[in-house]
Amino acid sequence: MPTDTRQDSDPVLSYGMTLSWDINDPQMPQEPAHFDHFQEWPDGYVRFIYSSQEKKAQRHLSGWAMRNTNNHNGHILKKSCLGVVVCSSACALQDGSHLQLRPAICDKARLKQQNKACPNCHSALELIPCRGHSGYPVTNFWRLDGNAIFFQAKGVHDHPRPESKSETEARRSALKRQMSSFYQPQKKRTQDPETRGNQDSNGHFNSTPPLESTKLSDVANDISCLVTGQPCLSFPNSSAYRAPCDPNSCQGDIMPPFQKYSNPRIYLPRPPWSYELAGPGDTSSSPYSSLCKDSSSIPNDTDWIHLNTLQYDINPYSSYERSLDFTGKPTLGKPGLGERADHGQCQAVAMHPYYNPELPCRYLTTPPAGTPALQTVITTTVSYQAYQCPALKHSNSIQEVSSIANCNYASENLPVSFYPETLDPPAAVTQAASPTGRTPLKVPGGCWTIRPALAFPQEAAPSRMDGADAWDVCLSGVGSAISYLDRAGQSINFDNEDF
DNA sequence: ACCTGCGGGCTCA
DNA sequence: TGAGCCCGCAGGT
Numbered sequence: 001m002p003t004d005t006r007q008d009s010d011p012v013l014s015y016g017m018t019l020s021w022d023i024n025d026p027q028m029p030q031e032p033a034h035f036d037h038f039q040e041w042p043d044g045y046v047r048f049i050y051s052s053q054e055k056k057a058q059r060h061l062s063g064w065a066m067r068n069t070n071n072h073n074g075h076i077l078k079k080s081c082l083g084v085v086v087c088s089s090a091c092a093l094q095d096g097s098h099l100q101l102r103p104a105i106c107d108k109a110r111l112k113q114q115n116k117a118c119p120n121c122h123s124a125l126e127l128i129p130c131r132g133h134s135g136y137p138v139t140n141f142w143r144l145d146g147n148a149i150f151f152q153a154k155g156v157h158d159h160p161r162p163e164s165k166s167e168t169e170a171r172r173s174a175l176k177r178q179m180s181s182f183y184q185p186q187k188k189r190t191q192d193p194e195t196r197g198n199q200d201s202n203g204h205f206n207s208t209p210p211l212e213s214t215k216l217s218d219v220a221n222d223i224s225c226l227v228t229g230q231p232c233l234s235f236p237n238s239s240a241y242r243a244p245c246d247p248n249s250c251q252g253d254i255m256p257p258f259q260k261y262s263n264p265r266i267y268l269p270r271p272p273w274s275y276e277l278a279g280p281g282d283t284s285s286s287p288y289s290s291l292c293k294d295s296s297s298i299p300n301d302t303d304w305i306h307l308n309t310l311q312y313d314i315n316p317y318s319s320y321e322r323s324l325d326f327t328g329k330p331t332l333g334k335p336g337l338g339e340r341a342d343h344g345q346c347q348a349v350a351m352h353p354y355y356n357p358e359l360p361c362r363y364l365t366t367p368p369a370g371t372p373a374l375q376t377v378i379t380t381t382v383s384y385q386a387y388q389c390p391a392l393k394h395s396n397s398i399q400e401v402s403s404i405a406n407c408n409y410a411s412e413n414l415p416v417s418f419y420p421e422t423l424d425p426p427a428a429v430t431q432a433a434s435p436t437g438r439t440p441l442k443v444p445g446g447c448w449t450i451r452p453a454l455a456f457p458q459e460a461a462p463s464r465m466d467g468a469d470a471w472d473v474c475l476s477g478v479g480s481a482i483s484y485l486d487r488a489g490q491s492i493n494f495d496n497e498d499f
Numbered sequence: 500a501c502c503t504g505c506g507g508g509c510t511c512a
Numbered sequence: 513t514g515a516g517c518c519c520g521c522a523g524g525t
Contacts, residue, residue, distance in 0.1 A: 059503090060503085060504090067502095067503090068502095068503065068504055068505080069515095069516075069517075070504095070505075070506060070507080070508095070516090070517085070518090070519095071514090071515080071516090072506080072507090072514090072515095074505080074506085077504075077505095080516080080517085104501075104502090105501075105502055105503075106500085106501055106502065106503090107518085107519085108500090108501090109500075109501060109502090112500095136515085136516065136517095137516090139515095139516090
């Protein structure tokens with residue numbers, strides 16, 4: 001039975017955190033009185049206790065791309081984060097967003113995934129490894145004990161969120177359903193020359209061969225990177241996309257009823273913020289309608305169409321979490337990049353925009369020698385305050401950046417908003433901020449913000465660059481976030497012709 | 500094809 | 513010894 005709202009709405013008071021235990025303890029808390037609601041995006045040094053009946057917990061699911069890691073303990077399942085796949089050139093989509101693909105769990109599949117070119121700029125795709133745990137990937141531990149599933153996370157993800165697992169699964173299942181009805185209409189359509197090869201003036205996709213000459217399975221795999229049922233980038237009725245429940249807990253679970261749309265063959269990712277899209281309902285004038293007319297314009301590799309714009313991990317929550325005295329053994333910081341050579345990231349350090357030394361970024365930062373691991377030195381005071389989401393393009397203002405990112409955070413990364421009474425984002429934010437007693441204010445346009453007064457402890461370290469720069473660089477999706485705000489304030493207007 | 504869990508084995512501190 | 517990683521295998525979807 002889940003804990004009451006109050007408990008879960010407070011990271012500290014989440015039931016798992018109220019009890020003192022460690023995943024490695026010989027004896028786990030017996031007969032837990034309460035269970036936490038499942039957290040799809042656990043971040044920070046958190047612990048949860050789930051019911052053994054919780055399906056997602058049973059499957060050890062996570063929004064993060066976690067791969068199994070052998071810890072030589074049959075009773076404790078350990079998983080480490082794979083990070084996120086991005087374009088090596090960090091190319092911006094027309095709306096300013098960036099690729100944030102979910103790394104394949106399978107090593108082979110992941111290599112294959114990285115060998116693909118970014119269809120947006122034809123650069124290589126690169127894997128940003130997670131180094132959120134003292135230079136190592138964030139690890140999650142699962143342990144079944146009695147009627148409880150104990151979950152413990154160690155580390156703070158230092159990369160954007162990938163596409164969630166549930167999104168991927170839902171998209172694939174949706175794709176399966178669509179593929180059956182796809183082939184016939186497509187076959188007919190390819191006989192119509194007017195419907196082919198005229199989607200992209202840059203030739204990015206217009207050379208895509210007809211599906212008849214393309215393995216359907218390939219198409220399926222590629223399209224599988226499209227999102228779950230977001231039809232043709234149009235939002236026929238934005239209200240249909242408003243999450244009927246918390247977007248965090250329901251990511252991918254709540255599938256837009258795409259079947260009802262007239263042309264459901266092409267699905268584009270549902271950006272995180274699509275949950276909140278409440279703009280003018282009719283977007284039938286979307287430029288993407290042209291794409292929808294012709295499935296032959298489906299890019300060979302549509303992985304890139306993952307507009308995870310706002311999934312940057314700002315995590316005031318995590319900062320708060322890190323201020324706790326974690327029961328785990330502190331881990332001294334380790335050199336980050338140097339030890340990552342085996343991950344093939346050295347080159348990325350030199351080439352990858354995310355690692356650009358001239359562009360201070362969390363991905364680049366290496367814990368200074370002698371600096372305690374981040375989880376052990378947190379004294380971060382997260383000052384929640386209202387901040388107005390700016391409605392301007394690509395600003396260098398850290399405040400604007402952070403506010404945007406936190407808009408997302410507030411709506412999506414709060415592991416506390418899993419209750420019907422918190423389904424309303426403002427309510428969720430309010431609850432999230434409640435530990436500090438500070439309540440965010442609603443921003444015109446429906447964007448709720450929580451702005452941390454301080455950067456992360458890492459950023460606060462002497463060796464780290466100015467926090468504003470870091471924010472500015474790392475939050476590469478801000479452009480699209482702002483664009484979204486623009487759109488939200490006006491109308492949903494996707495105009496990426498590359499689609 | 501891919502995900503997932505398991506487990507052997509290696510390196511390093 | 514513990515942590516982290518790599519790899520292969522098997523079962524499932």
